[in-house]
Amino acid sequence: MNCRLCDVHLISENKCNAHIFPSSLLKLLTPGEYGSLKVVGTDMDRSKRTPIGSYDSNILCASCDNKIGVYDGYVRRFIECSVLVPHPSGVGWTIDNVDQHKLKMFCISYLWRASITSLAEFKGISLGAVHEGRIRQMILNDNSGGINDYTVSLQRFNNDDGEFGGILFPARTKLVGLTVYEGYLPQGYKFWVKVDSRNEDKVSSLSVGAVEPLFIGDRGNFHTSVEKSIMVKAVRKSK
Numbered sequence: 001m002n003c004r005l006c007d008v009h010l011i012s013e014n015k016c017n018a019h020i021f022p023s024s025l026l027k028l029l030t031p032g033e034y035g036s037l038k039v040v041g042t043d044m045d046r047s048k049r050t051p052i053g054s055y056d057s058n059i060l061c062a063s064c065d066n067k068i069g070v071y072d073g074y075v076r077r078f079i080e081c082s083v084l085v086p087h088p089s090g091v092g093w094t095i096d097n098v099d100q101h102k103l104k105m106f107c108i109s110y111l112w113r114a115s116i117t118s119l120a121e122f123k124g125i126s127l128g129a130v131h132e133g134r135i136r137q138m139i140l141n142d143n144s145g146g147i148n149d150y151t152v153s154l155q156r157f158n159n160d161d162g163e164f165g166g167i168l169f170p171a172r173t174k175l176v177g178l179t180v181y182e183g184y185l186p187q188g189y190k191f192w193v194k195v196d197s198r199n200e201d202k203v204s205s206l207s208v209g210a211v212e213p214l215f216i217g218d219r220g221n222f223h224t225s226v227e228k229s230i231m232v233k234a235v236r237k238s239k
Contacts, residue, residue, distance in 0.1 A: 001058055003059070003060055003061040003064050004059045004060060004116050004136070005060055005061075005064040005067070005068075005136060005139060005140065006061060006063070006064050006140070008061050008063075010058070010061060014061040014062050014063070015057055015058075015061065015062070016057065016060060016061065016062040016065045017055040017056075017057050018055055018056055018057070018059050018060040018065045018068075018113070019053045019054065019055045019072075020053070020054045020055065020056060020110070020113045020114055020117050020119065020122060021053050021054055021110065021167070021169075022053060022069075022072040022075075022076070023053035023055075024072060024073070024076050025053075025072070025075065025076055025079070025185065025186055026053055026167075026186075028076065028079055028080065028186035028187060029166065029167070029186050054117075054119055054121055054122070056113075056117040056118065056119055058118070059113070059116055059117055067139070068109050068113070068139065070102070071102050071105045071106035071109055072106060074099060074102040074103065074106065075102075075103065075106045075185070078098065078099075078103060079185060079186055079187055079189065082095045082098070083095065083096070084156070084216065085213075087215065091217065091218050092155075092156075092215055092216050092217040092218045093156070093215075093216045093218070094213040094214060094215055094216070095213055095214045095216060096213045096214075097213075098213065098214040100144075100208050100209045100214055101144045101209070103152075103154075103208055103214075104144040104150075104152045104208045104209055105138075105139070105142070105144050107152045107183065107191050107193055107208070108135050108138065108139075108144075108150050108152065108193055109135070109139055110170070110183060111125065111127070111135070111170060111181050111183065111193050111195075112127070112132060112135045112136065112139065114169075114170050115127040115131075115132055116132060121169055122169065122170070124169070124170070124171050124172065125170055125171075125172070125181065127195060131195055134150075135150065138150075144209060146209075147204045147207050147209050147210045148199045148204055150193055150194060150195065151192075151193070151194040151203050151204045151207045151208075152191055152192065152193050152194075152207055152208040152209075153191065153192045153203060153206065153207045153208065153217065154189065154190070154191050154208060154214070154215075154216050154217065155189070155190045155191070155192075155216060155217040155218070155219040156187075156188050156189050156190065156216050156217070156218070156219060157188035157190070157219045157220065157221065157222035157225065158188075158218050158219070158220060158221060159188070159221045159222045159223055162187070162188075163222075164186075164187065164188045164222050166231060167184050167185070167186065168184045168227055168230065168231070169184075170182060170183040170184070175192055175194070175203060176200055176202055176203060177200075178194055178196040178198060178200055178203065179194070179195050179196040180192045180193060180194050180195065180196070180203075181193045181195060184227075188219075188222060189216075190219060190227075
């Protein structure tokens with residue numbers, strides 16, 4: 001078995017428990033939410049508590065896991081330290097001084113990890129060999145590409161109480177007719193990654209890497225969202 005990134009043979013000395021969703025990000029959840037990951041978009045719709053995150057010991061060597069960990073570490077700092085400034089349009093916020101390259105690399109590397117793992121909770125993510133190969137090269141080269149290369153857009157829920165119910169696993173969906181995968185982060189952040197050969201200005205014009213400062217779209221109040229209803233359903237099924 002070889003590392004899925006560098007293709008080096010995995011042996012006991014270089015194997016590691018590669019986290020699909022970084023355990024460090026779980027620590028940013030509120031105490032009542034800590035470690036609570038819930039599945040969306042697959043037939044595994046029961047809640048699952050994973051205090052140290054979901055990890056796979058058969059996909060990455062320690063060196064490659066550390067390489068991707070740079071993006072994970074940046075996103076934690078982004079969530080912890082970013083200051084949201086209301087956008088004049090009233091439909092979102094802007095954030096200054098964002099390393100948009102690392103932010104995009106995190107989003108696509110998380111999606112890639114979710115696609116290559118055999119963990120059951122991520123079975124709804126399957127990019128296919130072509131997209132897995134392209135994103136693998138982007139990670140190897142630390143190259144986030146142009147705005148139409150796996151376009152990433154960020155949003156955030158706007159409820160004032162700061163309670164977002166945990167984290168949903170990523171899922172495939174449609175956005176203005178394009179195939180995208182949606183992922184979730186602590187403190188109400190959500191992102192879309194376009195996995196579609198077609199381009200759409202509505203998606204790319206305010207995407208990560210397209211504008212300065214970074215634009216964050218307003219997803220509305222979490223408590224009235226589809227995501228909240230999915231979480232409630234998952235918790236009830238687990239009882």
